[in-house]
Amino acid sequence: MSMLADxxxxxxxxxxxxxxxxxxxxxxxxxxxxxxxxxxxxxxDAFYWMPLEWNQTDPRLTCSLMYExxxxxxxxxxxxxxxxxxxxxxxxxxxxxxQTPQVDSRNTAANSYVTWTAMxxxxxxxxxxxxxxxxxxxxxxxxxxxxxxxxxRVDVINCDAAFGNIQLFM
Amino acid sequence: MTRYAxxxxxxxxxxxxxxVHRDVYVSEEVFQLEMEHVFPNSWVYVGHDSQVPxxxxxxxxxxxxxxxxxxxxxxxxVHVLHNRCPHxxxxxxxxxxxxxxxxxxxxxHAWSFKTDGSLLAIPLKKGYENxxxxxxxxxxxxxxxxxxxxxxxxxFAKINDGGLDFEDFFGESLSSFDNMIDRSPVGQLKVAxxxxxxxxxxxxxxxxxxxxxxCHPMVxxxxxxxxxVEVWKKAPPGxxxxxxxxxxxxxxxxxxxxxxxxIRIWDNGHGHTGxxxxxxxxxxxxxxxxxxxxAAYGEERxxxxxxxxxxxxxxxxxxxxxxxxxxxxHFKPIAANKTLVESWTFQLVDAPDMLLERTxxxxxxxxxxxxxxGHDDLExxxxxQEGLHSNGNEWVNLQRLYSxxxxxxxxxxxxxxxxxxxxxxxxxxxxxxxxGM
Numbered sequence: 001m002s003m004l005a006d007x008x009x010x011x012x013x014x015x016x017x018x019x020x021x022x023x024x025x026x027x028x029x030x031x032x033x034x035x036x037x038x039x040x041x042x043x044x045d046a047f048y049w050m051p052l053e054w055n056q057t058d059p060r061l062t063c064s065l066m067y068e069x070x071x072x073x074x075x076x077x078x079x080x081x082x083x084x085x086x087x088x089x090x091x092x093x094x095x096x097x098x099q100t101p102q103v104d105s106r107n108t109a110a111n112s113y114v115t116w117t118a119m120x121x122x123x124x125x126x127x128x129x130x131x132x133x134x135x136x137x138x139x140x141x142x143x144x145x146x147x148x149x150x151x152x153r154v155d156v157i158n159c160d161a162a163f164g165n166i167q168l169f170m
Numbered sequence: 171m172t173r174y175a176x177x178x179x180x181x182x183x184x185x186x187x188x189x190v191h192r193d194v195y196v197s198e199e200v201f202q203l204e205m206e207h208v209f210p211n212s213w214v215y216v217g218h219d220s221q222v223p224x225x226x227x228x229x230x231x232x233x234x235x236x237x238x239x240x241x242x243x244x245x246x247x248v249h250v251l252h253n254r255c256p257h258x259x260x261x262x263x264x265x266x267x268x269x270x271x272x273x274x275x276x277x278x279h280a281w282s283f284k285t286d287g288s289l290l291a292i293p294l295k296k297g298y299e300n301x302x303x304x305x306x307x308x309x310x311x312x313x314x315x316x317x318x319x320x321x322x323x324x325x326f327a328k329i330n331d332g333g334l335d336f337e338d339f340f341g342e343s344l345s346s347f348d349n350m351i352d353r354s355p356v357g358q359l360k361v362a363x364x365x366x367x368x369x370x371x372x373x374x375x376x377x378x379x380x381x382x383x384x385c386h387p388m389v390x391x392x393x394x395x396x397x398x399v400e401v402w403k404k405a406p407p408g409x410x411x412x413x414x415x416x417x418x419x420x421x422x423x424x425x426x427x428x429x430x431x432x433i434r435i436w437d438n439g440h441g442h443t444g445x446x447x448x449x450x451x452x453x454x455x456x457x458x459x460x461x462x463x464x465a466a467y468g469e470e471r472x473x474x475x476x477x478x479x480x481x482x483x484x485x486x487x488x489x490x491x492x493x494x495x496x497x498x499x500h501f502k503p504i505a506a507n508k509t510l511v512e513s514w515t516f517q518l519v520d521a522p523d524m525l526l527e528r529t530x531x532x533x534x535x536x537x538x539x540x541x542x543x544g545h546d547d548l549e550x551x552x553x554x555q556e557g558l559h560s561n562g563n564e565w566v567n568l569q570r571l572y573s574x575x576x577x578x579x580x581x582x583x584x585x586x587x588x589x590x591x592x593x594x595x596x597x598x599x600x601x602x603x604x605x606g607m
Contacts, residue, residue: 050540052364061523063364063515063530065540071401072414072535078397079542085393087549162367162510163539165548 008145013108020101022147023115023138027096030169035077038169039070043141043148046070050154050170065159065166076169092125092167101138111141112150121170133157134170174199178604185596187577188569192558194599195373195566201506203603208487209234210329211602213339215489215500216240216250218516219323220360221267226285228274229267232502233329238315239263240325243285244272250315250327251287255279256308274312287312322351323359332606334438342581343440346483350493352475354518355466359496362517363530368539370511372551374488374503375595377511380547381482381490381499382443382591384428385570387421390550394542395421413454417532418543420449431481431586435579439486439598441591445583448481450494456524484591486598495529499537507555513537568592 009018022041029038042048050065059067068076079085101117117136122129139151154170174180174197181203184191193200214233217240221229228241230253237253239262253261255276262274262283273290275282282290289311292298303309317328319336324347326336333339351359370377380386387395398418402411432445444450463472483491488501496516501509513533517526536543558566571588577597584590 052366060527061363061530063366063533063538065366065534065538067534069412069414071412075394075397075401076542078401079393082393082397084396086390087393087545160367162369164369164371165545166540167545 009142009147012142012145014113014140014142014147016103016106018147019103019113019115019140022140023101023117023136024098026138026149026152027098027119031094031096033080033091033093035080039074039077041147041149042070042073042152043143043150044070046073046148046150046152048073048152048154048169050156050159052159054155054159056159065156066154087165087167090126092123094124094168095122096120096170098136104137113140113147114138115140119170123166123168125165125167128164130164130166132166132170136170172199173197174203176607178607181603181607182600185600186565187574188572188593189565189567190596192564192566194596195375195555196506196558198506201373201503204503205234205236207605207607208599208602209236209503211333211605212487213317213319213326213328213334213336214487215485215498216318216325216327218325218359218361218514219248219320222248224269226269226271227267228263228270228285230263230265233315233327234503236329237261238327241270241274241285247286248318248320248325249286250318250325252313252315254312255281256289256311256313257281262312283311287314321347322357330606333602339438340440340485341437343436343438343442343483343485346442346480346491346493349475349478349480350491350496350516352467353463353493353496354521355462356520358519359516360519361514362526363515363533365515366513366533366538368511368513368537368544368548370509370548370551371507372509372548372555373506374501374509375599376551376554377499377501377509378484378486378488378490378595379592380551381484382433382441383589384431384433384443384587385425386547386550387428388423388425390546391421391543394546395419398422411454413528413531414535416453417528417535420452421543423449425587428586432583433586433588433591434583435581435590435594437580438601439595440484441594442480442483443586443591444479444481445586448479448494450481450492451479453494453528456522456528459522459525462521484595486595487602492532495532496525497529497533497537511537568596 026041049059049067052063052065097120099118101115104116105114115138121132134154134156137153140147140149184194216231217229222240222242225242225244228239230239238250239253240248240250242248260276260278273282280293284290315327315329319326395418399422402415431447433443434445435441480493490499498514500512515529515533568589571585
């Protein structure tokens with residue numbers, strides 16, 4: 001794995017390849033259950049959003065599967081380490097397959113970069129293995145010479161289906 | 171093998187004063203009998219007025235495992251119809267909800283029906299001449315569920331003609347609906363925000379029981395609510411408590427908190443936790459809301475409405491409502507070991523948006539398939555569903571704070587950690603299961 005996304009950016013403005021590497025690395029950290037490092041990729045005021053509705057525009061007055069700030073994300077990460085987290089005994093594992101992320105927009109003046117990534121995500125625990133198909137939209141900016149995620153939006157293709165437990169991060 | 175069909179004594183023997191037999195959770199035969207008796211004999215929640223506001227609007231749901239649909243007829247009345255074509259059984263509607271216009275049309279052979287279910291037309295009608303078709307069941311159209319009741323916007327239906335009438339079935343328990351609705355300054359609710367659907371590999375009654383189980387939160391939810399409390403402790407002093415922490419942290423309240431909050435028992439398996447206070451009692455005030463309530467109801471009445479903090483009100487057989495945050499959970503049975511949970515949220519008409527925002531946040535943080543609190547619960551249900559197959563002990567213990575004279579009592583408030591509500595639900599279960607057998 002390239003260290004590019006982890007290391008400071010080579011210049012003030014990220015290249016397309018640096019954006020792509022960053023998104024790929026995020027998925028890898030989840031797969032490897034390196035959740036503390038994963039959380040560090042998020043800006044302090046970031047949100048992780050999984051809409052409940054197809055083409056949902058409002059996370060506030062329409063319900064979502066997840067719409068969590070960094071406090072709630074860090075609670076999830078802490079919980080995964082807990083001795084009495086019974087739904088994670090044994091632990092879930094997950095696996096991402098990403099298409100190459102596409103850089104949808106680069107706005108250097110506004111320090112705003114958006115990528116769009118089609119992916120398959122598999123979560124497994126005990127005998128169950130479940131496949132989800134989704135698109136991840138990453139809104140990123142440069143902070144102290146490093147990329148940070150401001151918003152990650154995960155649109156699951158069957159967002160309105162009745163799911164069992166989805167325990168990790170897509 | 172049939173052990174229970176038509177065998178009233180065997181069914182009654184499944185429920186003892188202080189314990190129930192595992193077959194009520196694991197037996198497919200018992201499950202089928204529930205679908206034939208418990209659900210058709212009960213007033214089952216089918217939806218809310220606001221889901222079908224206009225003539226021709228429909229919404230599909232289930233009574234037990236039977237598909238039905240609600241539809242608003244041209245005269246404004248809501249009908250509940252069995253969702254099958256009387257011809258060959260095809261489900262009539264293709265979407266869960268929508269507007270069908272003036273009539274339903276079966277997509278298979280184009281039989282069409284008025285929105286009250288009556289037969290409107292059949293193509294090539296000549297083919298039925300001299301066949302005695304007029305006397306057939308099919309000629310009557312889509313079969314209606316005959317007993318339908320709209321209680322302040324909440325729609326209930328009963329399939330069987332026997333059983334109790336609406337008032338006798340619910341009695342004083344409707345006060346929890348009243349309180350939830352009265353929280354709107356205009357006394358009106360509206361379904362809003364979308365429905366969360368969550369599939370559970372366990373028996374539906376485990377979910378219903380859990381709504382009045384106050385000895386599990388501080389244990390099962392230590393991983394979620396306990397972590398919230400721990401992480402929140404590290405916040406710099408003076409940080410404003412986020413809405414999410416207000417919502418999740420009270421799940422870690424002490425046994426004493428839950429003992430003192432109390433449980434109320436009504437007839438027919440209904441009841442609620444949170445007689446004196448609840449995990450909803452200490453939410454921050456929403457700016458502008460009390461002023462609106464005061465203007466609508468007067469100060470004293472407004473306070474009385476908002477001081478009621480019922481936690482979970484369970485309505486037999488399969489819904490729970492949370493008045494203080496306008497939420498309804500529908501536990502839809504699919505098989506003995508499979509249940510679909512739908513969590514519906516309501517907007518208080520003419521109240522600030524922030525109340526709906528809180529309701530939705532609660533739903534997402536507690537009831538979503540992605541919710542860590544939900545994960546804690548489901549793990550326990552699924553372990554129980556498996557563990558019950560052990561022959562080491564065929565009985566589930568429901569003995570906490572049992573009192574020998576309790577079966578004769580109704581409308582009493584008891585210790586908040588009592589398993590009386592669960593015993594009470596099973597007494598009702600036994601009654602509606604064997605009613606008419």
